Amino acid sequence: AQSVTQLDSHVSVSEGTPVLLRCNYSSSYSPSLFWYVQHPNKGLQLLLKYTSAATLVKGINGFEAEFKKSETSFHLTKPSAHMSDAAEYFCVVSVKDSNYQLIWGAGTKLIIKP
Amino acid sequence: NAGVTQTPKFQVLKTGQSMTLQCAQDMNHEYMSWYRQDPGMGLRLIHYSVGAGITDQGEVPNGYNVSRSTTEDFPLRLLSAAPSQTSVYFCASSGTSGMIPNTGELFFGEGSRLTVL
Numbered sequence A: 001a002q003s004v005t006q007l008d009s010h011v012s013v014s015e016g017t018p019v020l021l022r023c024n025y026s027s028s029y030s031p032s033l034f035w036y037v038q039h040p041n042k043g044l045q046l047l048l049k050y051t052s053a054a055t056l057v058k059g060i061n062g063f064e065a066e067f068k069k070s071e072t073s074f075h076l077t078k079p080s081a082h083m084s085d086a087a088e089y090f091c092v093v094s095v096k097d098s099n100y101q102l103i104w105g106a107g108t109k110l111i112i113k114p
Numbered sequence B: 001n002a003g004v005t006q007t008p009k010f011q012v013l014k015t016g017q018s019m020t021l022q023c024a025q026d027m028n029h030e031y032m033s034w035y036r037q038d039p040g041m042g043l044r045l046i047h048y049s050v051g052a053g054i055t056d057q058g059e060v061p062n063g064y065n066v067s068r069s070t071t072e073d074f075p076l077r078l079l080s081a082a083p084s085q086t087s088v089y090f091c092a093s094s095g096t097s098g099m100i101p102n103t104g105e106l107f108f109g110e111g112s113r114l115t116v117l
Helices: none
Strands: A003-006 A010-014 A019-021 A023-026 A032-038 A044-050 A056-058 A064-068 A073-078 A087-094 A102-104 A108-113 B004-007 B010-013 B019-025 B031-037 B043-051 B054-057 B064-066 B076-078 B087-094 B112-116
Touching (some): A003 A087, A003 A102, A019 A108, A023 A032, A023 A087, A032 A073, A073 A087, A102 B043, B004 B087, B010 B019, B019 B031, B043 B064
Antiparallel strands (some): A003 A023, A019 A073, A032 A044, A032 A087, A056 A064, A064 A073, A087 A108, B019 B076, B031 B043, B043 B054, B064 B076
8 A cells, every 4th residue: 555654743943954854655656756835824835746757856945855766765855944944844645556646644844943 | 827716714614514615726627626634634635526527535535525517616515514524625626647637736725724513
């Protein structure tokens, strides 16, 4: 069965320091992977996607993620956190054998300390 | 450029009442879906549609009904509200890619916060 695990429910970093949000997936097929962001009391927005092209994917607002098949991971990173990055982040997988329905992680809340 | 529009933004219901959450998109997307979001549980798919006249159940369909008479609109009906349906509801749409019904690039509405007393 396909699944997505976000390894941390909360991550707290200081402004200006690197961000790492961890995501592992399980899938029988080559997946498409996504990160979405949800700012407080807002809808969700696509941050970046991996669809079997380059393994390092760049997204909006300086975020990037690297697909590592051997580790079944798709961690999200940013070199320097900004106060406006405070939000909840969701890792999502789409696989052929689930009729391309999206499987969502539980989310990681990113807290930025001034 | 409206994107995905949901109404109402807030609603309070009593147990047993029925209501409809409205969702409209102006991007000519074939794929539309409804999710509910509860703390610590991510998003759970309620129902989805891959085109006008075609709907299917998601992960948590019980107590909800949908129809898709036009490409633009995808209303979600709560038949007899229960406190367990207190949640934030999101409508989302996506384009298609060949035989793939949704590209995974979802466009979300701003959500409808429902409280059932």
